[in-house]
Amino acid sequence: xxxGVYACKYYTEARTKINKTFRPNxxxxxxxRIKKKQNxxxxxxxxxxxxxxxxxxxxxxxxxxxxxxxxxxKMQLVSIPRDTAxxxxxxxxxxxxKINAAYNIGGxxxxxxxxxxxxxxxxxxxxxxxxxxxxxxxxxxxxxxVDVPFTFxxxxxxxxxxxxxxxxxxxxxALAYSRMRHEDPDGDYGRQKRQQQVIKAIIQRAIxxxxxxxxxxxxxxxxxxMATDISFDNMVGLFNNYRSAADNMSxxxxxxxxxxxxxxDYDFPLSFQIVSNTELQRVSDKLRTGLGLEKTxxxxxxxxxxxLNPNFKFDVTYDQNYVIQPLDQ
Numbered sequence: 001x002x003x004g005v006y007a008c009k010y011y012t013e014a015r016t017k018i019n020k021t022f023r024p025n026x027x028x029x030x031x032x033r034i035k036k037k038q039n040x041x042x043x044x045x046x047x048x049x050x051x052x053x054x055x056x057x058x059x060x061x062x063x064x065x066x067x068x069x070x071x072x073x074k075m076q077l078v079s080i081p082r083d084t085a086x087x088x089x090x091x092x093x094x095x096x097x098k099i100n101a102a103y104n105i106g107g108x109x110x111x112x113x114x115x116x117x118x119x120x121x122x123x124x125x126x127x128x129x130x131x132x133x134x135x136x137x138x139x140x141x142x143x144x145x146v147d148v149p150f151t152f153x154x155x156x157x158x159x160x161x162x163x164x165x166x167x168x169x170x171x172x173x174a175l176a177y178s179r180m181r182h183e184d185p186d187g188d189y190g191r192q193k194r195q196q197q198v199i200k201a202i203i204q205r206a207i208x209x210x211x212x213x214x215x216x217x218x219x220x221x222x223x224x225x226m227a228t229d230i231s232f233d234n235m236v237g238l239f240n241n242y243r244s245a246a247d248n249m250s251x252x253x254x255x256x257x258x259x260x261x262x263x264x265d266y267d268f269p270l271s272f273q274i275v276s277n278t279e280l281q282r283v284s285d286k287l288r289t290g291l292g293l294e295k296t297x298x299x300x301x302x303x304x305x306x307x308l309n310p311n312f313k314f315d316v317t318y319d320q321n322y323v324i325q326p327l328d329q
Contacts, residue, residue: 013220015216015232015233017219017220017223017224018219018220018223018232018235019231019232020223021223021226021227021228022228022229022230022231022232023108023109023227023228023229024229025125025229025230027124030124030125030229030230030234031231031234033124034234034237034238034241034242035237037070037071037241037242038070039067039068039069039070039071039290039291039292040067040068040124040125040291041065041066041067041068041121041122041123041124041125041287041291042065042066042068042123042124042125042126042127042230043063043064043065043066043108043111043112043115043123043125043126043127044062044063044064044065044066044126044127044129044199045060045062045063045103045108045111045126045127045128045129046060046061046062046063046128046129046130046131046134046195047059047060047061047103047128047129047130047131048060048061048130048131058103058104058130059082059098059100059101059103059104060082060100060102060103060104060111060128061082061100061131061179062079062082062178062195063079063080063082063099063100063111063115064077064078064079064080064195064196064199065077065078065080065115065119065121065123065287066078067287067290067291068238068242068245069245069290069291069292070241070242070244070245072245073244073245073247073248074245074248074249074250074290075203075245075246075248075249075250076249076250076251076252076286076287076290077196077199077200077249077250077251077252078251078252078253078254078283078286078287079192079195079196079251079252079253079254080099080115080118080253080254081099081188081189081192081253081254081255081256081273082098082099082100082188083098083099083100083188083256083271083272083273084098084099084118084254084256084272084273084275085097085098085099085256085261085272085273085274085275085302085305085322085324086098086099086102086114086115086117086118086301086302087114087117087118087300087301087302087327088101088102088105088106088110088114089102089110089113089114089116089117090106090109090110090113090114091105091106091110094264094326094327094328095265096263096301096305096324097263097265098270098272099111099114099115099118102114102115103128108126108128108227108229109126109229111126112126117300117301118280118300118302119254119280119283119284119287119298120280120284120288120296120298120300121284121287121288121291121293122291122293125228125229125230126228126229127226127227127228127230128226128227128228129222129225129226130225130226131175131179132225133222133224133225133226134171134174134175134178134198135171135172135174135175136171136221136222136225137171137202137218137221137222138169138170138171138174138175138198138202139170139171139221140217140218140221140222141202141205141206141218142205143168143169143170143171143174144168144169144174144198144201144202144205145166145167145168145169145201146166146167146169146174146177146194146197146198146201147165147166147167147197148162148163148164148165148166148167148177149164149190149193149194150164150185151163151164152180152183152184153183154180154182154183158176160173160176162177169198174198177194177198178191178194178195178197178198179191180194189253189255192253193251193253196251200249200251203246203249204246206218206239207239207243207246215236215239216236219232219235252283252286254275254279254280254283255275255279256272256273256274256275256276256279257273257274257275257276257312257313257314257316257320258271258272258273258319258320259271259272259273259274259312259319259320259321259322260272260319260320260321260322261274261321261322261323261324262321262322262323262324263324264324264325264326269321271319272322274306274312274314274322275302276306276314277298277303277306278314279314280298280302280303281297281298284296284298301327304327305324305325305327308323308325309322309323
């Protein structure tokens with residue numbers, strides 16, 4: 001079999017497998033946007049299934065908004081803390097809870113809409129990947145190199161010690177590295193930084209592939225662990241037309257304040273992250289600028305709930321009480 005025929009066969013097989021993971025994108029401009037090389041945004045969801053035999057939908061353990069601007073050759077990654085208080089958009093009744101529950105309640109489309117409303121930013125596409133999928137993709141790109149910020153060992157790493165400094169990680173090590181939280185002095189925010197490190201490293205390794213057949217092989221390897229509303233042909237378009245943006249990637253996180261929150265759903269308070277109007281506006285402005293959109297004031301359920309808690313202070317380090325009140329839909 002000639003090289004060309006083999007590559008075509010491999011490409012076709014990968015396309016068939018990836019298209020099985022495809023979910024319809026109801027945005028009529030979904031295909032046009034990539035063909036015309038327009039700015040776009042993708043919600044990346046790391047799902048906490050795929051381990052220990054879990055088969056339920058699970059919550060989104062990781063939530064990252066990526067914006068890609070092919071003209072400016074820039075990409076942004078902005079993490080959203082999974083415990084962020086947010087109105088779940090698309091639910092029949094008012095429901096404000098931790099944002100990572102949006103995926104469990106209504107799948108990726110609901111998570112996509114919820115994040116869009118929270119940050120006042122259009123979310124064009126989504127990609128979900130379970131934990132086994134992360135391990136597979138790292139192995140498929142030949143492992144990744146990361147700069148470990150401090151030395152740590154934890155149960156999550158199976159007793160594996162990560163020494164400070166540059167280190168090459170295989171899939172299993174990358175998964176453990178990105179999931180550790182309790183040993184990090186920055187807690188969940190430190191975990192978000194490490195997750196972004198891993199994603200950046202994966203992207204940089206993937207775009208270094210010299211042929212579409214190699215990229216197709218990468219997609220093939222993770223097809224059983226992912227779901228997306230980006231078709232295979234559009235993924236190829238992203239690989240061909242947007243890869244230069246990965247040379248200039250920046251990272252950020254939406255930052256909230258720890259609080260004990262009383263919600264209408266429970267008789268006792270739960271631990272949440274409450275985000276100030278100022279922080280919501282900052283991140284919204286940054287993402288909208290990356291997409292070439294004008295900055296617009298945020299006015300959503302989260303800003304309204306903040307107004308109903310005038311005594312809550314966003315400039316202190318201790319936990320406070322916060323009450324979520326039902327709003328008109």
